Amino acid sequence: MIKLRFLNISYERGRQILLFLFCLFLAFIIWSIHKLSESYTVYMQYKVTASVGLEGRSSEADSENLLIVRGKATGFYIIQHRFSGVESRVRISPDRRAVRKRAGVKDGFFILVKDVNEKLIQSFGNNVFVESFTTDSLFFLFPGQTNKRVPVKSRFSISFASQHMLASQPRVTPDSVTIYGESSLLSQIDSVFTKGIKLDNLNSPAEGMAELIPMAGVRFSQGDILYYFDVVRYVEKSWVVPVTFVNLPPGAALKASPAEVLLYYRERFDSSPVEQSLLGAEADYLEFENSLSGVVKVRLTGEQRGILSWRAEPPFIEVRNAVSDTVK
Incomplete structure (x- = not known):
């Protein structure tokens, strides 16, 4: 029979004592659960x-x-x-x-x-x-509160499938909410924001609900808004057009450099094609007058119905007075 060196207790006796203590502890746990359940x-x-x-x-x-x-x-x-x-x-x-x-x-x-x-x-x-x-x-x-109407600013991160884009600006409903709170607090608030929403690889219209970010001490007339993205498929085309001038005073003559620009425009894939001959590019004499360098932005003219977006290459042109042929 094995005996413990210091306590002079046999191994078997020690094992029994430990088992007894464990059972006692287990009984205490069961008793506690029973009493706490009452x-x-x-x-x-x-x-x-x-x-x-x-x-x-x-x-x-x-x-x-x-x-x-x-x-x-x-x-x-x-x-x-x-x-x-x-x-x-x-x-x-x-x-x-x-x-x-x-x-x-x-x-x-x-x-x-x-x-x-x-x-x-x-x-x-x-x-x-x-x-x-x-x-x-x-x-x-219940402290007194005032209220005012503020616009809703959306926080969206959007990406599109190939040859897809927004046909119009994102639409949120409502675009403003009434906020309630103490006057000193509301005076510091000019808008409310939605929580961030991430939408990837869109290839069709998307809609959903976005929560407004809460503000301490401020109550909203509603806590969320509806959003809608009009996503369409497009085709991109290009067309070389001469630059013309508008708002020219009598006797004035201008020269553009370059005299022609390349227009890139996008139109709906499933719509009737835009008549390219009706498109043009122009520069404003008034903008030239107010420019220190003679560099003017190109603007699109003509029938723009059906055009989703456009850009000119180059987007800016250099304009000279045709009479003196010097840069103003």
């Missing part, structure tokens, strides 16, 4: 968040005082409630007539617990069997 009557404290549609005021507020509840709950829930390190709270949406003004308190309101008794009980769900409420009134501050 229900106990205790007092618990909660912060109450009330959502009320008071006109011109914050949509929700936390109670200044705590709601004290006497009720039954499992040992597990009681331990979680008391030692989680997070303030326990419940949310209710009382009727507006249950919210009363507090005399002498700016933005102050109160709610009688008896008026929202059922809503409070429902807010606990199956976690607590409420026996009674010790608190008789809940006090709130």
Whole structure:
């Protein structure tokens, strides 16, 4: 028989002791689970968040005082409630007539617990069997708020399949929302943004919903918008055209260098082709007058119906006075 050197305990005896201790520990765990699964009557404290549609005021507020509840709950829930390190709270949406003004308190309101008794009980769900409420009134501050209309700015990252593009600007609905908050805060906001949306390899129209990025202390009239991308297939063509001038005063004459430009334009694949002979390129005399270098941007003229996009090569031309033949 093997004996432990220092304790003078045989190996077999030591193994029995360890097994006994393990069984004792296991029994304690089972007993603890059993006891914690039972229900106990205790007092618990909660912060109450009330959502009320008071006109011109914050949509929700936390109670200044705590709601004290006497009720039954499992040992597990009681331990979680008391030692989680997070303030326990419940949310209710009382009727507006249950919210009363507090005399002498700016933005102050109160709610009688008896008026929202059922809503409070429902807010606990199956976690607590409420026996009674010790608190008789809940006090709130609903600060006054203003509102204004601001545009929605979208954040999209889009790529297209070969020979596909947008036929028009992305469309968002609505393109503006009403924001609510304190005046000092709203004065710093001139727009709201959508969360980023990435769409790759588009080859047909796309639509969906984009969420607005929340702002602390600000409420939106709606939290998301609809977007639509009109994606079409295109063909690209080119056409060499001479450069003409517009807004020329009487007696003025200009020369363009180069005198011709190459127009690249895109049109829908499934539409009637654009009549190239109706397209042209022009430069504006007024732009030439205001230019220090005599370099003017080329503009497209003629029948542009059906053209999705265009560019000129070169996009800028050098313009000279034909009489003196010098660069202005």
